Amino acid sequence: MTDAPLALSESLREAVAHDDGFVRVDASGGEWRALARGCAAGLQDFGAIWRDGERVRMMLYDAPAKLRAIVSMALENNAYPSIGQFHAPASRPERALRELQGVTPLDLPDVRNWFDHGAWQQSAPGQIERASKGYTFLPVDGDGLHQIPVGPVHAGIIEPGHFRFTANGETVVRLEERLGYVHKGVEALCTGADIARAARICARISGDSTVAASLAFALAVESALGVEPPFAAQIWRGVMSELERISHHVNDVGAICNDASVVAMQARCTLVREDILQAASVCFGHRLMMDCIAPGGIAFQPAPGAAELIEKLLQRVSEGFEAVVKVYDDMPSLLDRTVTTGIVSQELVNRFAAGGHVGRASGRAFDTRAAFPYAPYREGDVTPCLRKEGDVNARVWVRIEEVRASIALIRSLLSRLQGGPLLAPLPEGRAGEGAAMTEAFRGDFFVQVRIGDDGRIANFHARDASWFQWPLLEAAIEGNIVADFPLCNKSFNCSYSGQDM
């Protein structure tokens, strides 16, 4: 059976989006396959896949057409046609779906276990088949090749994961990642939890994106329950999101310089980051702003004078960071390490719909805040910071430009600040479904929730941007020397916990 590639814009011509901006449609097996082929043909981006009861659902989007959809298909004998057979980016998500939820993605080319390393003492709630302990890495053949296994425990203060390098002398010919070491069963923990508990878990999917994840969860719950968060809370949410973005971008620029042995730059950058975290602690009560966003608004009363304090902070951040940028741009020995290192092609970032600096440094003009603005962002507030080169240097510059843009954005948000309530009550006993996508510092973060009649989470799915960035790190390092891996890795800064959940 051949199904021609189907464009989302074609299939949804009549459909109306829900309040959360996502169209919801049911698909037949043929339509499902055609949409998957459409992803492979570049007609739309693949965003997420999960199981909800007897249905498998996927999120697809087409940014130029301003379209987002959640496509559902009824499972037949616990099976459905895999997306991965047509479109490689779906492969890892489907491997996870297969083992955790006991569904069979038909014709999925790679069915090796992903999260289940054969160590669990009990099954995941939907799991049918348990994995064995072994894992077969993809074969690499050739003269003079050797392998370098790295991890799961790495040499620094880093999350765990395993990298299997195959090198010819100093040159990496293949990297294969094996992740899942910090899998904590987030979806199962959230299912059946009340909203407050699920919010706390969601805030801890990836600690570095806690604000973005909490915001996505809050937006999804609010649209499911028909709640409008107060205006002042929306503004503070935006301020926290941008502060989170600046704090990580600044830190990453420093860490990349450190990996090129320019330690003084990192010292300067970590000072800027520390300044931001201390200000966050004073203004919002938590250095990482964890649990500060709650469904309905924000969960704290900003400290008196917080706006002025942040205004002064931005001045210091701007000065401190620009001094670093000036040095970065003027230091040939540093640029020698970052320019032309770890190149990712535009074709690959487009195919994988890689979000954040990974996509934008290779010319993919997607930023959730610009493509699908959510409160407090308005149409035109954000223009994606773009580079074409796709190397480490380009990923540094996207960050630099985004720090500058975020500083301006916070100032504009604070100028719109008004007094008023900060938290709207959530109605009790109302069921509903909602989804949301926010722009974390590393890219788009997607959350989907279905709330049951009892007010508890009946179905939960979250997808960090790392899912579609990790595979590209394998591509970025190809042909580079082993010693440049830390630079490439840091320039991506994917989340292990965000992917493993």
Added chain:
Amino acid sequence: MRSLLLRSLLDGPAVIQPPAAGSEALLELAKALGERARNKLGRSLAIREVDAGSCNGCELEIHALNNPVYDVERFGLKFVASPRHADVLLVTGPVTWNMKEALERTYAATPSPKYVVALGDCAANCGVFAGSYACVGPVSAVIPVDLTIPGCPPAPMTILEGMMALVERAS
């Protein structure tokens, strides 16, 4: 670069006053360590950080310990790349089943005398991840723990208080 370095020199140190060793941490350590290994290590501890399942929030704050404000190396606390070089394992996260073996092997690779610090609420009691099929339990369910530093994540000053107590008692 020269102006940046010059500025770093002229600005003076960014470091904060060190906190006193945390009194609760001191008490806990007094119970855990007693007199063992005192004077063996000198006033210096090499720390190997192990993420055994964390959300990476704790790692962010451990990183902060190395920034010029907290600058833990001035207290003789140094993060090392190998457990072979370590006196202390600083473990974060609820220990996942997938990380259990790696944690046990890291512990086995650390020479005695060695101390284990369980950092963060997850390491102490699994935090929000308690009850998951994918988690073994707190760090103490897998290896013996000498000191617990609670918090989600604990702020650098809190971590520093705990570590100062460790220097006081263990060295």
